[in-house]
Amino acid sequence: MSMTQRSTDGTALERARDGIRWFVGVVARKRTYANIAYLFLSFPLGIGYVTVLVTGFAIPIGLAFAVVDIGRTEPVALLVAGIPLALVVGCLGIPIAFCTLVATIELSALERRLADRLLGTAIPTADPAEGLRERARRVVVDRGTWKGVGYLFSKFVIGIASFVCLVVGTTFTYTLVAAPLHYRDQRVGIHLGDAIEFVPEFTYRHEGWTIDISPITLSLADGELISLYVDSVPAALVVSAVGVLVGLVVLHLFNAIAWLLARYTELLLRNTQPSIVSEPPER
Known part of the structure; x- marks a missing residue:
């Protein structure tokens, strides 16, 4: 055997060892469990985000639709009640909408921090505004604010999908790995x-x-x-070994989903406004 062939065989063997080490080492990597924590938190956070946004935007949008409907069906009544309705919209609807946009900026900042801490991203923010007036203007007209609104609404769907993946993957793996504990129970299986x-x-x-x-x-x-039902200890051990392999694949799948979510978060929350609470504007 020539030296070149030996070198090639050694390189291929090293690559195979590195691949196996990478595949099995997913269990010992901290990033894996940070990714799982992010996927788990996505579900309650997504519900909270959509609750805040729907509640905050429902009142001003409802008032606007009420004014339009009255003007379309009862224009005379709108002339009579125009001033009170304008006061309600100006004193109630607009402040609520503005506060909801401010909350959107803060929640987007929270999502950036979570992604930086758990997913290992480094999402840059826009330069802070100079003064309260500029900050208030950017709350409404800045594109990053509305990108944050879209991201927070999508987080509801992402949270549900992440929770389903976690439950299905964990349950499926446990059913296989724990086969020796319940291999005679026909109620447990796939x-x-x-x-x-x-x-x-x-x-x-x-x-x-x-x-x-x-x-x-x-x-x-x-x-x-x-x-899936086995009635002997050897068969249950084989199923459990297969379950360990499936569990490793599931962990890699969780990491892949978290990587995609990291890229998605970077895309939508890049150069959005910094937190108003943690980085107040200069007076």
């Missing part, structure tokens, strides 16, 4: 949630005549298609 029904139908038409095969319903009862 089963279909609902029955599957397949209705094939075939119709062919040609020059006035038709071939029509009546539909035949094929049903698979709950659990008949996919089920």
Whole structure:
């Protein structure tokens, strides 16, 4: 065997070892559990964000629609009640909308900090405004504010999807790994949630005549298609070993999802306004 071939074989072996070490080492990396923490927090935070935004924008938008509806259906009544409605919108609707946008800036800053701490990002912020007047103007007209609004609304969907992935991945892995503990319990396993029904139908038409095969319903009862039940210790140990492998894949999947969310957060929250609370404008 030549020296070149030995060197090539050694390099391939080292690459294989590095790949295995990287694949298995996901369990020992702190980044993995930081990513899982971020995915877990996305669910309650997403619910909180959409609650704040919907509540804050519902009142001014509702008032605006009420004024438009009155003006469209009862223009005379609008002339009579125009001043009181304008006072309500000006004294109640506009301040609530402004406060909601301020809350959006603060919540966006919170998301930047979470992404920096847990996902390892480094999202830059815009330069702070000089003075309260400039800060107030940027709250309304700055593009970063509205990017934050869109991001916070999307966080609701992201939180639900993250929670589903965590629950399904963790439950699936536990069911396999813990097979030796419940291998004789038929209630524990991987089963279909609902029955599957397949209705094939075939119709062919040609020059006035038709071939029509009546539909035949094929049903698979709950659990008949996919089920996992072992009744011996060796089989349970094999299933548990497979579960460990599946668990490693699931952890890598969690890391991949967190990486995508990090890129998404960087895209939408880059150069948004800094926190008003932690970085107040200069007077």
